[in-house]
Amino acid sequence: MERLLPSAIVAVVAGLAAVERKGAFQLMLSRPLVLAPILGLLFGDGRAGLLLGVPLELLFLGGVNLGGNLPHNETLLAAALTAMVVPAGAGLSGGVDAPLAVLGLALLFPLAVYGRKLERASEQRNAEIAAEALRRVQAGDASAIRLNLRGLFLPFGVTFGICALASLCAPLLGWLRAQCGPAAVLALSGAWHAVLAVSAACAIRAIRDSRAPFFAGLSAAVLVAAAVAFRGAL
Numbered sequence: 075m076e077r078l079l080p081s082a083i084v085a086v087v088a089g090l091a092a093v094e095r096k097g098a099f100q101l102m103l104s105r106p107l108v109l110a111p112i113l114g115l116l117f118g119d120g121r122a123g124l125l126l127g128v129p130l131e132l133l134f135l136g137g138v139n140l141g142g143n144l145p146h147n148e149t150l151l152a153a154a155l156t157a158m159v160v161p162a163g164a165g166l167s168g169g170v171d172a173p174l175a176v177l178g179l180a181l182l183f184p185l186a187v188y189g190r191k192l193e194r195a196s197e198q199r200n201a202e203i204a205a206e207a208l209r210r211v212q213a214g215d216a217s218a219i220r221l222n223l224r225g226l227f228l229p230f231g232v233t234f235g236i237c238a239l240a241s242l243c244a245p246l247l248g249w250l251r252a253q254c255g256p257a258a259v260l261a262l263s264g265a266w267h268a269v270l271a272v273s274a275a276c277a278i279r280a281i282r283d284s285r286a287p288f289f290a291g292l293s294a295a296v297l298v299a300a301a302v303a304f305r306g307a308l
Contacts, residue, residue: 081157081241084116088153089234093226095149096193106130106152113156122160122170126178127152132273134186147189150233155182157237161244166251173262174251179269181247185236196228 088109095104102108106127114123134148159178163170203224210217254262278287 080117081161081238084113084153084157084241085234085238087113087116088149088157088237089230091149091153092229092233095147095229098226104149106134106148109149110152110156113153114160117156117160117164119160119164119170122163123156125170126156126159126175129270129273130155132277133269135277146186147193148186150189150192150236151182151186153233153237154185154240155179158182158240158244158247161241162248162251165245165248171263172266173254173259174247176262176265176269177251178247182240192229192232199228 091104091109094101103112107130108127110127110130111120111123114120114126117123130148130152134146155178158181159170159175162178163174166174
């Protein structure tokens, strides 16, 4: 029961983020870099949410939600991944680590593709609702204006349901992580580094500037130097 309330709150917040992504406001609160830490905090582990949100943000940085172009749905993936991984880590002695994050990402990544189909269906439904509202307004029914709000229910309801289910499946993911031996842990940790590398490459590719590789290399060198210096100070 103690975990059900945070799971329900997370599912509601994720559903609202799905609406905010394209249906209302569009304040960028649905981006993984923002959404995952918020959901992690609701579970009591904002650090884990940030661990998941950073690579997802970089991975989908080049996606442009403009007009008829529908990118992969990073919001649905970030919300479901956080809803599953963070509670799973809470049940493990080591918390959320790289192997657990990779297992969750491998299981849930198809949601990014499914989310695109969800948005397409939502847009088609919204077009039907708009046509119906226009017909009723022309017939003199002023209350038909409120019909447009129904278009927000589909992304909210689907995201809410998926995140609630992901949270309920968290113990299964935690059990799967606990069964990993040293070799599997080493392989999964390496896979997480690969995810970070691919995410960084996608982010660099998304920057429309000829100087992007130079600045990316310079930033990487500075970070490595700072990490070495900081480690030496310890």
